[in-house]
Every structure is written in C-alpha cells, then in structure tokens.
Amino acid sequence: MKSPFDLQDALFIGFCATLLVVIKSMMRLKLGLSGHSMFLMTFFYLVCYGAVGRVGAITACGFLAGLVAMMLSVGKGGPLILLKFGLPALAMDIALLLMAGLFSLRWQCIILGLVGCLAWAAKGWIGNLLAGMSTQVALVQFGISFLQGGVFAIAAALLVPSVLQRLHAHDLLHRSQLDNDK
C-alpha cells in the first residue's frame, strides 16, 4: 500500500469518475455536438485535482472513469474507451508537473483544460492517420474537433475555481490547492 492517496481521496476520485461516466452517458443522447464530453471531463478532472491537491489525481480519475465506462458498457468504443478517458487525463497531469506553481488557479485550470482537449483531439488524429487517412483531411478534422472541444473545455475550466472556492468556504477540502495558495 504505497499509493500516495489515502482511502478517502481514492474513494472521492472513484465517485467522481463514476458520476462523470453516468452523466456522460445520459447527456449523450440529448446533444448532437461531439465536443461536449470535454466539458464534463474537464470539470470532473479539475475538481478531483482541486479536492485532492496532488499530481496524479487526474490520471487516476481518468483511468478509473475508463474502467467504469467499460464495466457499465457505456459508449461504443469497448477497450478503446480506456484511452479516450485516460489520455487527456495523462496529458493534463504531465502539464501540471511542468508548470507547477507558475500560474494562479484560474489560469492553471484554463491551460489544463486546453491541454486535455489537445490530447483528446490528438487521439482522434492519430487514429485517423493509422487508418490511412491523408494528412490534410486528418488535420482539418483535428482542427474541427479541437475547436469544438476547446470551447467546452474552457467553459468548464472557468467554472471550476468558483466551485472549489465554495467547497472551501464550507470547509470541506482538507488539503486542497486553495490551502497551498495561502
């Protein structure tokens, strides 16, 4: 048991991941836009990071969400869905390592959202290239999905700091990002 998270954090991450998957599966039918999943993903990943306050929380949340999605049979990707949730999370965590403490929480959230969206769009891009799509067409599709996802990701990233502040005001975050800022 050398995991850096204690049981309470791990459970919170698991609950967030499950809720993400369930809400995503409920929303999928209502909206036709392809980027809206980035909204939920960014929101829950950033809340996880804010509440647990450790690098690695986002990756854990991402892969748990992928596993749960696979078990609940959400989405059509099968094993690929693990990558769909996991890759943006991994990219966000790596970005977090690179820019630790450089920006205020709000800018950190926005940059993380964009990085996650970039990874999300890049996954589709690489998939298309592997399938033999020509470079130009794949690039245009990459651009379209990045723009669509980016709008949703930024919208979510702007909401997260105020949500975290409210949670902090209720004294619910025991060692959060907000504590470290003081």
Add this chain to the structure above:
Amino acid sequence: MLAKHGAHRRADKHAGSLLSATQYCALALLLSLVLSSSAFFLPSSALGALIAIDLLLVIHGLYLKNKITALLKVGAAQLALTLPLYYLLHGEAQLLDGVIVVLRVFLAMLPGWWLSSTQSPERLGEVLSWGLPAKWAFVIAASIGLLPYMLQETKEIYAIQCLRGANITPKALRNPKNWPELVYCVLLPVLIQLLKLSKQMAKAAKLRHFGKVNKPTHWPSSREDK
C-alpha cells in the same frame, strides 16, 4: 477463428463444462482487442477477411437482441464528415480512399460494441480487477455499488431545486445562459454529498481493518458462478 468462436458460444451456454464465464469473458476481451487493433494495421487486401469475422460478431450480437443503430449512426456521421473533405482536398479520384479510412475506423469500433453487448459488466469487471491493486479494485466496486444511491441523491437534489424555482427544467436548459445555474444548483451539492460519502466510506472501511492484511478477503462468489 470460426471454430474458436463457436467454442466460446458453447462454453457460454454450458458454463463450467469447458471454460468458466470469467475465462470466457477474458478471451472475448482479448479477441475484441486484437480485432480492433488489426482494423488499423492490416493491409487493405486483408480487410475482406476482417469484415467477414466482424460480420459474425454482428450476427452474434443481433441474435442476442442488441441494437446496432447507435453505432451505425456514428459511422454515417463519420462518413458524412470525411467524404466532403476528401472531395475538397483531393478531388474525386481518391474518394475510395476516404471510404476505406472510414471503414477501418468503423471496424475498429465494432468489436467493442460486440464485447459490451454480449458480456455482462460484472464479469468484465472481474477480469479487469485481476491486474489492479486491492485498494483500487475496492474503489471501483464501491463506486459501482453506490451508483444507485448517488443517482437517487442527484435526482432528489434536482427535484428540490426545481421546486425552489431554479431555472433548470429541461425547457429552461435550452438557453445556454442557464447552464451555470445547473452547475451551482445541482452539481455543487452533489459534490458536497460525494465528499461526505467518501469520508464515511473510508471511515467504515478502516474500522473494519481495511488494508491491514496483505491478502485481502472477498465476499464469497454468487451461486451462478459455481
């Protein structure tokens, strides 16, 4: 491959005679992974064989009364987006290439649909937990076990906020201006509930000496597995 597939199905019907349901599920997971990745890496000439195998999976899935319309819709949307782009950038001559690309992506998604529509989620979870540390397996089991409770809680919060007059009814949500209200009225209380729930669960598990012994004990498996 054909014979193997048939053997799988038989094993499913008479569970326990040849393979347990869990082993069968692990094989199915492996098969769908192999088929998914071969959709990307096989040369175009071998795609015909892959289509034939995937067709068998589709027949199996449809035979078990699963719907494939959602997957077909995704494929059609992909086709509608890709073909005009190919036409604009490369002209008419390479339209066939575009169709093949979309076909490959579609073939990569098909085994996943087959897996999730023919395998029960519990068995899939059991297979996945072979490779996970005990703590994370517990976290996943607890999350899925508490899912109905979380959904119930979310529904109650939503209903109560609607009664209080928040602009979050499905009609009001058509206006994007009301979306932040949904986050603050519903998602924030749900997060507070989740924090509370995780604290209680962690405490309850620790009081039962969770993580104290090296070899974790399990609740005995249900009757159908035997």
